[in-house]
Amino acid sequence: MGKHVCIIGSGIIGLTAAYYLKRAGHQVTVLDQQSAADGCSTGNAGMIVPSHIIPLAAPGMVAQFVRWMFDSKSPFYVRPRMNMELLQWGYQFYRHATRQHVSQSIPALKAISLYSKAAYQELQQAPPFDFGYHERGLLMLYQTAATEHEETETAAVANQHGVAAEILSATAVQAMEPNHQVKVRGGVYFPGDAHLNPAMLWQGLYEWLTKQQVNIRQDAAVRSFETDNKGVKAIITDQDDIRPDEVVIAAGAWTGAIVRGLGVPLPMQAGKGYSFMMSMQPNLNVPSLLLESRVAVTPMGESLRMGGTMEIAGVNHTINMKRVQGIVEAVPRYYPDIRPALPDVKTVWHGLRPCSPDGLPYVGRLNRCHNVTVAAGHGMMGLSLAPGTGKLVTSIIQEETPAIDLQPFNPNRYA
Ligand SMILES: Cc1cc2nc3c(=O)[nH]c(=O)nc-3n(C[C@H](O)[C@H](O)[C@H](O)COP(=O)(O)OP(=O)(O)OC[C@H]3O[C@@H](n4cnc5c(N)ncnc54)[C@H](O)[C@@H]3O)c2cc1C
Known part of the structure; x- marks a missing residue:
């Protein structure tokens, strides 16, 4: 007998959870405060990155962020403000930027990434929609000796952990892109990475779920909860109250505030990024990260998507054209x-990455509320980790042993 599961958030984490829960026979309702069709899950760079096994909270990052703070076009910015949540988040980030945290996190990130990539390979076969999925790897491109040094070290760590990474000369990089000139010192190629069109994926899932009678409501902001000693009895929305058996909180950058309403601290900051498109024929073959600038470049059909920046400035939707420039x-x-023009501000997409301070997502049940599962905080990797997370959420709700160890992703770890 299926349960009634109510998912808060219709971004890619919420919809992939809905997909696997529905396929497992549950009755699923998805609530959102707005349409997620142009939210964080659709305009991102579309990269599926099992290569990214090192969390953002890593040695050297704090000093790098401080250097970037003084450059108006830099890829990273924290808006200084006296806000307790930001200060706590910053302290936890600083505390986790250690070698020990990196080595503990690598196996966990590798496990969830590979599990999720395998889920994408299955998903590509299962529902009747195309989402532009290609397995052509990822190029990490560098122009300076210092970045080459850092990236070859990252490649060595990846190879040690069984994630294939190939160091390429400038000539070898150019050979991969015969249709466009590439000006680099060299690059690292991760053959196991993939890319897709995130808007096609979101739309395909949305339509499939709607056809399967999953009720996706985009006018229902969750305001509070009615609880008892077992967990959530009712979800109070703008419109009405819902009384599900199980609740999944997949509310992206807003998750910290919602979980705090249940009495559980869960540090989360929004990391704003921008992207825009340019038509491109012939297109690049392989997506790339332009390392010194932290810019992502992804071929999507006959267009090229360019994106980047990480502004920790609260939940706000202003577009900073200096950073777009x-x-x-x-x-x-x-x-x-490839010479993109500065796009009109109206055509610049922005999304709020849900960033945990230790660079690991939150996936698991809340100790204080037994019928509440959190699935959020995937930061720069939410698209990559989405179907894996959806499957893990389904195992949790079905009281099955999850396919990977969820302890590193415990949502009670700051309680
Ligand atoms: C520029 C950029 C490039 C990126 N590139 C990549 C990439 O190449 N690969 C990758 O893996 N990831 C990438 N990401 C990260 C990825 O986009 C995110 O991690 C992912 O989209 C997060 O999905 P989500 O479902 O957790 O959150 P969201 O998509 O933000 O969905 C959360 C939803 O919850 C809803 N919600 C919030 N509060 C409430 C409430 N109270 N009541 C009801 N609903 C509520 C919101 O309205 C929202 O629709 C990128 C991000 C950016 C910004």
Whole structure:
């Protein structure tokens, strides 16, 4: 007998959870405060990155962030403000930026990433929609000796952990992109990575779920909960009260505030990023990260998506065109014949990455509320980790042993 599961958030984590729960025979309702069709899950860079086994909270990152703070076009910015949640988040980030945290996190990130990539491979076969999935790897491109040194070290760590990484000369990089000039010192190629069109994936899931009678409501902001000693009895929305058997909180950057309403501390900050498109024929073959500028470049059909920046500035939707200009200027430094124009502010997409301070997502049940599962905080990897997370949430709700160890992702770890 299926349960009634109510998912808060219709981003990619909420919809993939809904997909696996529905396929497992549960009655599923999805609530959102708005349409997620142009939220964080659709305009992102579309990269599926099992290569990213090192969390953002890593040695050297704090000093790097401080350097970037003084450059208006830099890829990273924290808006200084006296806000207790930001201060706590910053302290936890600083505390976790250690070698020990990195080595503990690598096996956990590798396990969830590979599990999720395998889920994408299955998903590509299962429902009747295309989401532009290609397995062509990822190029990490560098222009300076210092970045080459850092990236070859990262490649060595990846190879030690069984994630294939190939160090390429400038000539070898150019050979992978015969249609465009590439100006680099060299690159690291991760053959196991993939890419897809995130808006096609979101839309395909949305339509499939709607056809399966999953009720996806995009006018229902969750305001509070009615609880008893077992957990959540009712979810109070703008519209009505819902009384499910199980609750999944997949509310992206807003998750910290919602979980705090249940009495559990869960540090989370929004990391704003931008992207825009440019038509491109012939297109690049392989997505790339332009390392010194932290810009992502992804071929999507006959367009190229360019994106980047991480602004920790609260949940706010202003577009900082200086940083968009930073992306525009970075691309021709690496691909001299690709010269995007500064887009009109109205065509710049932005999304709020849900960032935990230790760089690990939150996936698991809350100790204080036994019928509440959290699935959020995937930061820069939410698209990559989405179907794996959806499957793990389904195992949790069915009281089955999850396919991977969930202890590193425990949502009670700051309680
Ligand atoms: C520029 C950029 C590039 C990126 N590139 C990549 C990439 O290449 N690969 C990758 O893996 N990841 C990438 N990401 C990260 C990825 O996009 C995110 O991690 C992912 O989209 C997060 O999904 P989510 O479902 O957790 O959150 P969201 O998509 O933000 O969904 C959360 C939903 O919850 C809803 N919600 C919030 N509060 C409430 C409430 N009270 N009541 C009801 N609903 C509520 C919100 O309205 C929202 O729709 C990128 C992000 C950015 C910004």
